[in-house]
Amino acid sequence: MTYSKTVTLKDGRECVLRNGTEKDGAALLYIFNLTHGQTDFLLSYPDESAYTADEEAEFLKVRTASEREIELLAEIGGQIVGSAGIGAAGQRRKVRHRAEFGISVDMAYWGLGVGRALTEACVECARAAGYSQLELEAVAENGRAVSLYEKCGFVEFGRNPRGFLSDTGKYQEVVHMRLELDRAE
Numbered sequence: 001m002t003y004s005k006t007v008t009l010k011d012g013r014e015c016v017l018r019n020g021t022e023k024d025g026a027a028l029l030y031i032f033n034l035t036h037g038q039t040d041f042l043l044s045y046p047d048e049s050a051y052t053a054d055e056e057a058e059f060l061k062v063r064t065a066s067e068r069e070i071e072l073l074a075e076i077g078g079q080i081v082g083s084a085g086i087g088a089a090g091q092r093r094k095v096r097h098r099a100e101f102g103i104s105v106d107m108a109y110w111g112l113g114v115g116r117a118l119t120e121a122c123v124e125c126a127r128a129a130g131y132s133q134l135e136l137e138a139v140a141e142n143g144r145a146v147s148l149y150e151k152c153g154f155v156e157f158g159r160n161p162r163g164f165l166s167d168t169g170k171y172q173e174v175v176h177m178r179l180e181l182d183r184a185e
Contacts, residue, residue: 001063001070003125009076009112016075017121019064020083024073025057027080031073032056035082035104040166041142042104068129072121074105074114081109084118086126086134099131115145119152123179132182139164140173154179 004018020028033046051059063071063085071085082105089098101122105114126134136154138145154177163174 001066001068001125001129003070003072003121005121007113007117009114011112013076015114015117017072017117018075020060020071020073021064022057022061024060024080025055026053028060028071028073028083029053029056031080031083031106032104035106038107040168040172041139041145043102045167068131070125072118072125074118076109081106082114082118084122086122086129086131089135097132099126099129099134101126101134101136115148116152119148123152123181127181132180134179134181136177137163138175138177140175146175149177152179
């Protein structure tokens with residue numbers, strides 16, 4: 001799946017949203033490790049990255065060739081500052097209508113609209129791919145993210161009070177959210 005769009009951020013800079021390609025493997029690995037080290041709100045830590053730059057490149061190649069999955073990059077001034085993607089919840093007929101959404105943005109670019117632009121682009125891609133439901137998980141303490149997802153139309157459908165166990169030894173409540181893509185907005 002391919003995608004390309006330029007948006008103007010709150011500070012007036014332009015941000016290019018585009019699907020990652022095979023040549024972006026090292027950049028995607030870098031931004032993954034950077035963002036996953038900046039906050040305790042994401043699913044994993046940098047040392048849990050299972051991919052090399054070459055494996056990230058192959059992942060992006062497969063996503064670009066896919067009709068139903070995509071990994072988007074946010075680029076400002078030629079620098080990757082965030083990524084987001086949609087992936088199938090499964091291949092069985094009973095779950096083929098569902099896609100999962102994930103996102104991370106470099107903390108230096110929080111509050112500028114990068115996260116919203118990536119989220120809206122993923123929603124657009126999920127609709128184009130024929131999904132009828134887009135799902136995500138967010139740490140409840142991450143009020144900024146939960147608020148963004150609500151503004152984009154996601155609704156909560158459950159919570160897991162011990163969804164994540166942080167390296168700090170504390171449990172983090174995880175909010176399960178979904179967006180019904182086949183309903184009128």
